[in-house]
Amino acid sequence: MFLSKCVVLCPSSTAYSSVTNGALSLSWQIFVRSTDCDRTLMSAEANLAGLYPPEGQQIFNPNISWQPIPVHTVPESEERLLKFPLTPCPRYEQLQNETRHSADYINKTKENWQFLQMVANETGIRDVSLESIWSVYDTLFCEQAHKMDLPVWVTPDVMTQLKQLKDFGFEFLFGIHNRVEKARLQGGVLLDHIRKNLTKAANLSAHQNLKLLAYSAHDTTLVALQMALDVYNKIQAPYASCHLFELYQEDDGNFSVEMFFRNESGKEPFPLTIPGCQHKCPLPGWTRAWQKGKAWTMPCLPLVFSLAELFVGLAVCGSILLLLIILLLTVLFRIQSQPPGYRHVSNEGEEHA
Template structure:
């Protein structure tokens, strides 16, 4: 799953509004040329990692499926990623194999999406789609009231200055609006635009960033928040892994769309081995929090999370230290899920930086912990049975989402007033950008027992948020 690439801001400060048309000619929330390049580089990195093994070098429908949220920036990022994954020269040829059928043998790849209002997979964090999230946020705020009070006091110390130099009103500068304010500043800095002089202060910018990171992290801090915001993703990933290890058809795949003679092929029978999701920063944060692997730092543009299915090395129940509980020979115990987080920060030679292995909460379950200790699976990973069982509390099958989200949403309880400022209501609910990608693979095929899920996040600013926006009530920020 990946986040979209660099984009334009979704709002401008009233004090600098006259500069917006010149700076952002495509309008608000649109993928920039730099963002397109980030997507392309990400695709190249995915090609280097997976092409020739998990997937074939040339596009094949049975290898890959891409799902995007219904935003221009995520759809365009998905297209850019696919151009990197299947570069010019890899596209179709004439029947005699001598010439390309598209300019530069370009390979189009389909990206699938659904309406924003119906996207319970990649945009589930939006309170307009899931009212129960607002209630869960209020409960989380009450549980950590002292922390919110402390952060609110810090915000109160700088709020008058922010209002004075930006032209933002009281309603536009609640603590819940901090993420939007920080996002706009990040966008301006990413494009080397001059900041308002009073804001061009490293200490002040660090304070704004820390408050913004706090509000984002606490959107998905509780188990209930994680289940509502990322439960559909966790359930889908679990189902894909279980189907892969059991040589079953991937959910959503239709072998009947092929002629009968082809249906006996493993790739046709089982479906794609790579499932990619193009989404938003909030999608990634929600997923990482549900996995117990979030580091509290806002995901940058085109960052990605990958979940990969691998075989357990030298499976031998007697070789596992601890000895109990007994491991079985079931496919779910013979395969493990490992995770990576790639912040996609370019290095000096233009290549993306190294992927970081993540430690998932399921790795502490006793079977997986014993296998890690014996060297049979990588540190931080877990066998499929532990992945499914360990994340069951935050997993939400699609048929229960509407029921679980239809809970009444109480009015947010205001936080204590910030010093020297107007009262700060409870933080607005951010939903974040969602570019989700899961890479799934059946066991039969090029890579035995490999399934990968990649989530990439864009890195300039938040894109959508839950609940009422403070800078513009019609604006989605992530």
């Protein structure tokens, strides 16, 4: 199981009936889902082209070393698994506002205030902050990768500082303040989904044909997931990186999980060890290590009010209710205080007689 970031290769969208048999046989072994984004769909197809070159009857054209493999997606407006941060989520938004008022965030802003203003002046972007600086760095990084000339103000030192602030901005999304609760609201959703799939594969191992479950998503997806696992190294995942979960059945029949992170094409992926367990972690221990005995995922419900706010709300509602009761009693008292049988009779007719 892996999460892939973007690779800019474009697959064909044409269906070939002559190769459906080969694709059908693979569909029993792999399931691929992508966010509904051109670059992630292209990444999924590019990865599959490399993982599954056609063989034997799968070859429909000797000059084309490729076979079609389904990639599933949902509309971006319905994406609740792979696109982070998940919104709308009032509690998460409240935590982000608290993070903006944290000492780490305030101090980081003060330390880099002049630099942020310089970037704002040079780019013409009015509101350059620790949260938005990533867009400046990302644009310059892409231009640099495509051998384009950078503006004269973008020196190597400027790029280094932009990258550091961009990394801090990514950490802001899922950490710095109340990381565990943020993780449960965000990356915990995907992590729990992965746990369920690993558990299902272990329980159905004798009859399980599915060998690979792959997700093609974004750098923020990786950050959210690794924050939830508490293995994030505070550096943005580079292009084409992937986080791998491998499920093994041991000689004694029990299952274990190994994790790896591939962030360089020229090197083997390096092992990740979740705090509280060894690298080859038994499946139940792997789950307990990141859940820490708590129900992990949290629904994005309306804001969770503090006890003080609850008391204030109850007091206000109680006061309004008391005023309404007093008003009602006053009206009833005045009605009952009128003499029996007394009626006001108009003499308007007599005056005109």
